[in-house]
Amino acid sequence: MTVTIMRLVWKSLDKMRCFRKRSTIPFLGVLITCLLFFNLYMEDGYMMEAGKRPLRETSMHPSNTERYVHTFRDLTNFSGTINVTYRYLAGNPLPRKKYLTIGLSSVKRKRGNYLMETIKSIFDQSSYEELKEIVVVVHLADFDLAWCENLVQDISRKFAHHIIAGHLLVIHAPEEYYPSLDGLKRNYNDPEDRVRFRSKQNVDYAFLLNFCTNLSDFYMMLEDDVRCSRNFLTSLKKVVTSREGSYWVMLEFSKLGYIGKLYHSRDLPRLAHFLLMFYQEMPCDWLLIHFRDLLAQKDVIRFKPSLFQHMGYYSSYKGAENKLKDDDFEEDSIDIPDNPPASLYTNIHVFENYDATKAYSSVDEYFWGKPPSTGDFFVIILHEPTQISKIKIVTGTDDRQNDILHHGALEVGEKLVETKRGRQCSSYITLGEFKYGNIEVQDVDHKIAFDIECVRIVVTASQKEWLIIRSISLWTTQPPSQWYTKGPYHLD
Numbered sequence: 001m002t003v004t005i006m007r008l009v010w011k012s013l014d015k016m017r018c019f020r021k022r023s024t025i026p027f028l029g030v031l032i033t034c035l036l037f038f039n040l041y042m043e044d045g046y047m048m049e050a051g052k053r054p055l056r057e058t059s060m061h062p063s064n065t066e067r068y069v070h071t072f073r074d075l076t077n078f079s080g081t082i083n084v085t086y087r088y089l090a091g092n093p094l095p096r097k098k099y100l101t102i103g104l105s106s107v108k109r110k111r112g113n114y115l116m117e118t119i120k121s122i123f124d125q126s127s128y129e130e131l132k133e134i135v136v137v138v139h140l141a142d143f144d145l146a147w148c149e150n151l152v153q154d155i156s157r158k159f160a161h162h163i164i165a166g167h168l169l170v171i172h173a174p175e176e177y178y179p180s181l182d183g184l185k186r187n188y189n190d191p192e193d194r195v196r197f198r199s200k201q202n203v204d205y206a207f208l209l210n211f212c213t214n215l216s217d218f219y220m221m222l223e224d225d226v227r228c229s230r231n232f233l234t235s236l237k238k239v240v241t242s243r244e245g246s247y248w249v250m251l252e253f254s255k256l257g258y259i260g261k262l263y264h265s266r267d268l269p270r271l272a273h274f275l276l277m278f279y280q281e282m283p284c285d286w287l288l289i290h291f292r293d294l295l296a297q298k299d300v301i302r303f304k305p306s307l308f309q310h311m312g313y314y315s316s317y318k319g320a321e322n323k324l325k326d327d328d329f330e331e332d333s334i335d336i337p338d339n340p341p342a343s344l345y346t347n348i349h350v351f352e353n354y355d356a357t358k359a360y361s362s363v364d365e366y367f368w369g370k371p372p373s374t375g376d377f378f379v380i381i382l383h384e385p386t387q388i389s390k391i392k393i394v395t396g397t398d399d400r401q402n403d404i405l406h407h408g409a410l411e412v413g414e415k416l417v418e419t420k421r422g423r424q425c426s427s428y429i430t431l432g433e434f435k436y437g438n439i440e441v442q443d444v445d446h447k448i449a450f451d452i453e454c455v456r457i458v459v460t461a462s463q464k465e466w467l468i469i470r471s472i473s474l475w476t477t478q479p480p481s482q483w484y485t486k487g488p489y490h491l492d
Contacts, residue, residue, distance in 0.1 A: 081269055082210045082276070084177045089140060089152040090170035091163040098216040099133035100233060101265070105204045106151075106224040107142040114225035114311060115151070116158060121227040123162060130233040131167055137212050138170045138224075141204035148172055173207040184280040199280040202287065205258070206275035213268045220253075221261040225311055232307040235336045236262065239303055239362055242339050249295040250288065252302035257285050260308040267295070303362045305336075336362070337473035340386050345422060346378040348459075348467060359469040366397065367469040371462070372405075378457040378469065381416070381423055385451035388412070388444045390475040393457065395437040396468050403468040404437025407461035412444070413454035425454035433460075445477055 102122060106115045115138070122136055138155070140148040152170050155163075162168040184195045205221070212219055218240065229235070236253065240262075243251070249267065254260030263271065274291050275284065344356040346369070354368030360380065367378070391412075396404035410432055413425025429448065431441045444452075455474065 081213055082272060084173055084207055084210060086211055087172040089172055090156050091168055093169065093215060094166035098135045100218050100220055101212045101216040102134060102136045102220045102222055103208045103212050104222055104224050105139040105141050105208050108144055108147045118224050118226055119159060125228040125230050126233060127231060134167060134233060135215055136168045139204060139208040140170060140172050143175045171211055178203055187281060198283045202275045202279040202284050205284055206272040209268045209272040213265060216265055219263045219265050219268055221258050222308060223257060223259050226259055226308045227311045229307045235307055238336050238338055242362060248301055249297040250292045252300060253307040255302060256310050259310060261288060301363055304364055338476045339474050340476055341383040343381045348372045348376050348378060359472045369467045371464055372459040372467050373462040374459060376459040380455040382453055385453050387477040388452050388474055389477050390442050391444055392440040392473040394470045397470055400468055403466045405434050405467055406463045408434040409458045409460055410439050411456040411458060412448060412452045413456060414450045416453050428456060
């Protein structure tokens with residue numbers, strides 16, 4: 001049985017070499033089919049023995065071919081970790097699981113080195129309470145061991161207290177565990193040295209993910225040349241809490257490269273295996289997209305403002321200039337709304353799939369409806385009575401500036417009752433009128449004597465223009481952890 005499977009896979013890999021010359025699409029299709037083939041056997045409990053011995057027990061280096069097959073055997077067990085003996089260069093894992101692991105992989109650069117600044121930014125931009133929930137893992141992935149030793153000495157001197165506190169680990173995966181980096185396929189007509197660089201980078205990340213599997217509930221992928229927004233963990237937790245009850249594989253907190261990509265830690269073994277299986281096929285950021293698609297998250301879920309910014313000027317590949325910047329980054333992003341779990345209703349005719357929930361999401365999307373009439377409404381029913389400190393609603397977009405709410409009022413309500421039209425608050429108070437399509441009300445909890453159960457937008461005059469509700473933002477007086485976790489929102 002094992003031999004048959006191996007033959008089928010190697011045939012698939014041979015076909016890929018031919019397909020890539022004709023078209024990228026069928027080539028990727030074969031890759032995905034191959035992965036699903038292995039997942040089928042994994043789900044049925046089928047597993048092959050890895051047979052991998054720790055480095056310290058190995059008396060001689062295996063050949064390139066043996067190392068590749070060695071790695072290949074490990075890939076068949078997608079739910080288990082890869083058998084790698086890591087070197088601990090600084091720190092040791094603490095027994096208590098944290099909320100978030102931040103993973104960085106770093107190699108020697110020809111020009112510039114930003115790792116120390118990146119680590120410093122992570123710690124400087126986090127409060128004492130936030131640091132209790134974070135562990136940073138740095139994988140020094142260069143094969144130059146002298147460089148690794150020199151850098152870890154600098155890290156140990158600069159961040160000694162964080163290492164002692166268990167906030168920082170520095171590791172190294174020995175070269176012996178890497179698959180072959182010679183004779184790689186030159187997809188996309190990349191030069192040989194670039195193919196080697198990006199293929200090794202995929203393995204670097206795979207080994208980092210593999211190490212971090214059991215350290216925390218969530219894993220954040222960063223590059224080694226970024227700076228962070230202030231209290232980024234608090235902002236991230238708000239977003240994660242708002243997504244409870246909804247399915248996601250990858251949440252994005254930056255639009256650049258491998259920066260700010262959040263995963264459930266339970267998915268790390270599969271992602272590590274996936275990167276190893278296709279390490280020579282394409283760059284890591286492309287593989288991340290295919291992994292997300294395979295796990296049935298078809299759309300990008302990216303949040304604004306971005307929490308992380310690329311700060312490096314020179315690339316780790318040949319020291320080439322890299323001036324990419326994320327123009328959605330904000331240094332102070334603590335003002336991200338809470339948007340507690342809620343259900344949304346509207347009697348405005350919805351256009352295509354621009355449904356009501358999209359106005360309440362932190363993702364860059366919006367509600368879009370046909371021209372509303374006097375008395376039409378858009379209501380948010382909170383799952384629990386909530387003290388709200390601020391409400392901000394924005395209508396229209398930059399490219400559709402006329403699709404605003406020209407005449408409308410903002411109301412808050414209490415005393416939920418069941419009606420023929422669904423749940424409704426029986427009592428409302430008006431907070432204010434929309435001006436130029438927007439409204440913002442501060443200190444709501446000081447103006448309203450009750451815990452709010454409904455937030456309602458009411459159209460006070462008919463209009464000919466369509467209506468875009470770009471964002472509905474609610475800030476609460478209680479932390480997100482106290483919310484009733486029925487789910488972020490749903491449209492009944």
